[in-house]
Amino acid sequence: MDIAAYMAGVGQQARQAATAVARSTTAVRNQALLATAEALDAARSELAAANARDLESGRTNGLDAAMLDRLELTPARIDAMIEGLSQVASLPDPIGEITDMTYRPSGIQVGRMRVPLGVVGIIYESRPNVTVEAASLCLKSGNATILRGGSEAIHSNQAIAACLAQGLAEAGLPGNAVQVIKTTDRAAVGELIAMPQFVDVIVPRGGKGLIERISRDARVPVIKHLDGICHVYIDSHADPEKALAVAVNSKTQRYGTCNTMETLLVDQEVAADILPLLADAFREKGVELRGCPQTIDILPGVGRATEEDWGTEYLAPILAVRVVDGLDGAIEHINRYSSQHTDSIITENYTRARRFLIEVDSSSVMVNASTRFADGFEYGLGAEIGISTDKIHARGPVGLEGLTSQKYVVFGDGHIRT
Amino acid sequence: MDIAAYMAGVGQQARQAATAVARSTTAVRNQALLATAEALDAARSELAAANARDLESGRTNGLDAAMLDRLELTPARIDAMIEGLSQVASLPDPIGEITDMTYRPSGIQVGRMRVPLGVVGIIYESRPNVTVEAASLCLKSGNATILRGGSEAIHSNQAIAACLAQGLAEAGLPGNAVQVIKTTDRAAVGELIAMPQFVDVIVPRGGKGLIERISRDARVPVIKHLDGICHVYIDSHADPEKALAVAVNSKTQRYGTCNTMETLLVDQEVAADILPLLADAFREKGVELRGCPQTIDILPGVGRATEEDWGTEYLAPILAVRVVDGLDGAIEHINRYSSQHTDSIITENYTRARRFLIEVDSSSVMVNASTRFADGFEYGLGAEIGISTDKIHARGPVGLEGLTSQKYVVFGDGHIRT
The missing domain is CATH 3.40.605.10 (Aldehyde Dehydrogenase; Chain A, domain 1)
Known part of the structure; x- marks a missing residue:
């Protein structure tokens, strides 16, 4: 032929x-x-x-x-x-x-x-x-x-x-x-x-x-739709209940999908309070955590995340966790490692929510919502031919x-x- | 270096x-x-x-x-x-x-x-x-x-x-x-x-x-912006005055621009009536006509257009002229030779205008208007970085x-x- x-x-x-x-x-x-x-x-x-x-x-x-x-x-x-x-x-x-x-x-x-x-x-x-x-x-x-x-x-x-x-x-x-x-x-x-x-x-x-x-x-x-290295950032002004619900849902609702959270970022001001609660919830779901040194200080049993972890789409019950220096630290991390797919901030603070929406250059940016919503059906498109990680023609x-x-x-x- | x-x-x-x-x-x-x-x-x-x-x-x-x-x-x-x-x-x-x-x-x-x-x-x-x-x-x-x-x-x-x-x-x-x-x-x-x-x-x-x-x-x-092989089609239901004005303006308002008409299509039903008027107007402007055999029958002095002429962006005072068999003939010619830039129909007929708008697959389709209007400033964009002949992201x-x-x-x- x-x-x-x-x-x-x-x-x-x-x-x-x-x-x-x-x-x-x-x-x-x-x-x-x-x-x-x-x-x-x-x-x-x-x-x-x-x-x-x-x-x-x-x-x-x-x-x-x-x-x-x-x-x-x-x-x-x-x-x-x-x-x-x-x-x-x-x-x-x-x-x-x-x-x-x-x-x-x-x-x-x-x-x-x-x-x-x-x-x-x-x-x-x-x-x-x-x-x-x-x-x-x-x-x-x-x-x-x-x-x-x-x-x-x-x-x-x-x-x-x-x-x-x-x-x-x-x-x-x-x-x-x-x-x-x-x-x-x-x-x-x-x-x-x-x-x-x-x-x-x-x-x-x-x-x-x-x-x-x-x-x-x-x-x-x-x-084209390349990888989904999605982040949830828990701000110091987050409602802990919403933070817990959204972080767990973003990771565990399904493991193999592109809009699943792969790295959790936590503001250092609330890390000691919220990380133990999150660790319990993820342990219950069987999710392995890999943390930065500050995370390990708070959660001594957790394995060490390497540079490679921040850029990995696990598509599996593994989650990288990093303690960051406030919103600036979170945005810096995201704009460096994110695949510009979907990133979410958990906060009650108006100005931080607004800055996150503007400064995070991803196809879906969210406030107080699970990354798992990034989907044509959930967005009301009625159908989905794919998710674009490109910038021209169509994003998301x-x-x-x-x-x-x-x-x-x-x-x-x-x-x-x- | x-x-x-x-x-x-x-x-x-x-x-x-x-x-x-x-x-x-x-x-x-x-x-x-x-x-x-x-x-x-x-x-x-x-x-x-x-x-x-x-x-x-x-x-x-x-x-x-x-x-x-x-x-x-x-x-x-x-x-x-x-x-x-x-x-x-x-x-x-x-x-x-x-x-x-x-x-x-x-x-x-x-x-x-x-x-x-x-x-x-x-x-x-x-x-x-x-x-x-x-x-x-x-x-x-x-x-x-x-x-x-x-x-x-x-x-x-x-x-x-x-x-x-x-x-x-x-x-x-x-x-x-x-x-x-x-x-x-x-x-x-x-x-x-x-x-x-x-x-x-x-x-x-x-x-x-x-x-x-x-x-x-x-x-x-x-x-990208490739060539502008733009057409004006004069339908049998065209208002002759509008046809003359638009055809002459589309060709002669400027010769070197991408939205300049390069081929004029005329419905055979009105060709014998309108072509002599057009020929006079173009002669006055110093535009050389190159016609199909039917055009030459009506305008004996005109040179013969070759297959190559239909696909040429002259950017010069030269115009290819073809007599076509109604709207179907015009659309067929345009969808074959047009660079999908800008094409205009001159007609008073509602259904033909509507069909032309739908069936001509060009970045600008017009009714009773000069192709020279295809321009960011004329369209009210305020500025123009270029004209796209692509289909994705931006057209026109x-x-x-x-x-x-x-x-x-x-x-x-x-x-x-x-």
Whole structure:
């Protein structure tokens, strides 16, 4: 197979289909989403058979248990895909919205219209349900999609692709509006990220290694989500009850998510009071603490945090703890070690809260709230294609709006420039 | 000189300065702009002397007349720089604006705060006044800037840099908030566009060649402005008077600008009526027409347009003319040959106007208005760092808002996720 030629064909077809999708009505795109849901429901046995093939090869190839778990399409996961499609169908259509329309002194009327980006490339790993999730968000926002999942999920993804094709056909949309790459050859990824003439943006979903590789080599803009080294800072003016609740929730509500707290900062003025309470709570949850020397003075049993700990996303029941010299010390630490994902201050002090919000340069900054809230659903975006740790285009949780752009519209009455 | 080490130093200093600029108040940033204006006014003789050195070397090195003109800092251009600074100072500060604040079912309050991008790299050619223009917009929007002008303007740019340094110092801002690269070595550009750890976005300003080179090699996001192949489509339901006025203005108000019309499309139903009138008007302005066969049937004296003409940005008194089969023919031509910059329809027909707005995928789409209006000042942005032909982050004229991003802010009261 000539991968370059195959991918160029996929790109060309996507570009063509994008025009049709962009022009389609809200009702037609919703119909495609709902028809895909029905097709998935009708294809449960085909999906299970395809997934069994992938799982079988996965076991033969020695995939670990976590990977096999992500690969599995259980009936509950198929239910969730179906439910997700109808949720996306029920979201408001972002496309076509006209805002900021004003008259200019010249007499022209100028505003902005929300439009699709065009062709979105999604690169992901073993979870086949991402195929439906990503395709549905791109379609809802008027884009064509090229999906490249992990090679271990190829049969599951092709079975899902058949359902998507059926949904598109029933709504009268071109089948190429959603294309799932048919080859497991890694060269396909290299082509996909280097076709700016056919692809408008790449959204990689997966581990840091995948995303770093893609960002380095891409010739197409990438909405990237690197690590989440999130902080909670307990200020001396914190309400201890809120501090305890938020710190424990930020760390323990889930360990493996990017918005989980990885380092806890405590103002030295209250460290001796609050750290023992926190230590008890974390011990109860089975969280290992690693502390700075001042932390260890207060909590003698705690292991020593190294420089490396401050920059580590554990994704595990481990927490780095550092005693800092007030708000300045906290902000300095955060702006040095944070991955600019999500950081929260616990304080009752108005001026410190305000300074934290302004001076911490992260995609989500919070006051008296758990970092675990940094999520498209919790923020009310209705859906999430990913969380951006980039600064341009979209920061933080990215919903449908992040898959769109705005063009200018100008209304005149024969107006000319003088 | 070790260019890589020098540029890494510049990057590191910019990154540090960016924090101070982001935290500075509106008043302080405006003070720096106004103090720079005063410094420029006081340094007129130094600016003239530095510019004379550049002009002298330019002549020695055989620069053409157009290049020497762009390089020259006349007293009027110094006046314009000074005036520009006070205009930028008077614009509203985009930073800190909080929007979309809503309560979520969980009880948290979520909104978005406008923040600077961080460090903006500007790469431009011979015009030294761009140094002040670009620096002032980046500073106003809370960013640090690294400026790299054409080597032929090095002395002029360094003289301007001294005025900027003085302005920053008077406002108490770090001098590294605006750095003008001190070396003319081309390797500096290569370093600048490959330091994502220090630079958040690159805005190249110059010819298509420069921008293509930078986009190809950059490892930092680029807000790019490629060519402007702009169209006016005269529909069969056009008011002939408006059609004539807009078509002539779109082509002849200025020839060398990116929003100048390069191809005129005329519906075949009205071609025989309107083309002779247009031909007269363009002949009077000295515009050479190049037509499709149908155009030549109506205007026998006109030269034949080749396939290449449809894709050419003339930037000159030359206009390609094509007779098309109604709105569908026009949209098909535009979506094939347009550079997605600015396209305008002339029509009194509601449905056709609406279809044109939706189906033409360009950064500015217009009805009954001259393409020459596609400009940050005409759109009311107050200023313009460039025009983006990209789809992500910013499309069309880019003002202060394009140099910012939005982060999420979350207010809670000890809220945790359950």
